[in-house]
Amino acid sequence: MPELTNHLWMSITNLGGAGLTLPLALAIALWLAAGYSWRMAASWVFVLGVAIGLVTLTKIAFLGWGVGVRELDFTGFSGHAMTSTAVYPVAFFLMLQGTPNFVRLTGMLTGLGIGVAVAFSRVVLDAHSPSEAVTGCIVGALTAMVFARYWWHARAQRISTAVVALSLAAITVALHNVHVPTHRWVTDIALTVSGHDRPFVRATWKPTGAPRAPNAPISQTLNDLVPLQQRA
Template sequence: MPDLPLHLWYSITNLGGAGLTLPLAIAIALWLLAGYSWRMAASWLMLLGAAIGLVTLTKIAFLGWGVGVRSFDFTGLSGHAMTSTAVYPVAFFLMLQGVRPTLRAAGVGVGLAIGVVVAFSRVVVDAHSPSEAVTGCIVGALTALVFVRYWWEARSGRISTAVVALSLAAITFSLHNVRVPTHRWVTNIALTVSGHDQPYVRARWKANRTIRTPGTPTAPISQTRDTLTPPAQRHA
């Protein structure tokens, strides 16, 4: 990867943020509903929802109970890596309807490449470990490829490729810097279901050190993973 300035890596990492990828996913579902069928739209939302659920469960498991893999520095799937590798390939698949199969497959490949670059950016900005970025990519890629493979033969003449492309591009440009506090929401859920006052954090978890606080017999001290990482970018 090129040695880019840090602000450019943050710009790349924003391509995987929930404030952008989730609206894109919804727009894709609406186009699928309008141009193909409700089954196609529903299958897309179900696959993506299952992947998002898996990401959320791994994060809750770590934040609430410290469940992870220390040897791989794994504390949960990267949400940015997962959503980018899931959403962008399907976006290209939709935008390239009606073109030659090889060109459409190349478009899906470009979408996957975007997801990989986003995943790499999560490691560069110190928001995730390599294992978290890679596993997030794998889950996202499987989500996209299962959908694309199942619906590869689907045909539609009811929607304009140009209009679809323009609408998805407009969403990408307009929402590129929109940030959603997903990490805070997941942390609140984890604390609620675990009954702890403080979430597990990477540094103390790796050192295997915990302290006692009132009402939480084994709750660790809460601290940010890296004060240089913007809150909206951590662990998403």
């Protein structure tokens, strides 16, 4: 049934929402600080922060000035795709500490698979174009790979893998349907820094030869941007 299919894709896409992935990222940082070192935790926050900043800048560039790539239907990296492909592999990296390398690598690939599924759901739900979902995955995967490669041989001394796994699983279940209006916040920032009254939207940007701000009210343009749920 279409309703069940749509519900399934919404459940998958919610795995990449900021209301879930950001608390997971924070929990990972706290466990890294408690079980490894503050330096390791800080490096995780730094690489993820850089990735989030990159996603945010591409969104601000489009919403504020209409900067994008029409040929690829690209208006900014998918935040859902980026955060899920960055956070879930590192979550498995943390939960599987002390296991053989191939087990840990398999876990990280599983986390990457979750992120790819989230990215695909964004395309199915018309929240992002394929180019935005794919590039978001690339940014997120690179973030996880850089962190894991640098810290692969680090060993925890003071944490239980079972407790870590249970805590991260509990956060995932508890916050799965929590939505944070990140797109609205980014839109407000874009309008503030650009000085425009209304954001650029895909519907008025893609078909024309030159980018222009829409004539519709902001509330309508936001609805055009997110036909099924707020984008991130």
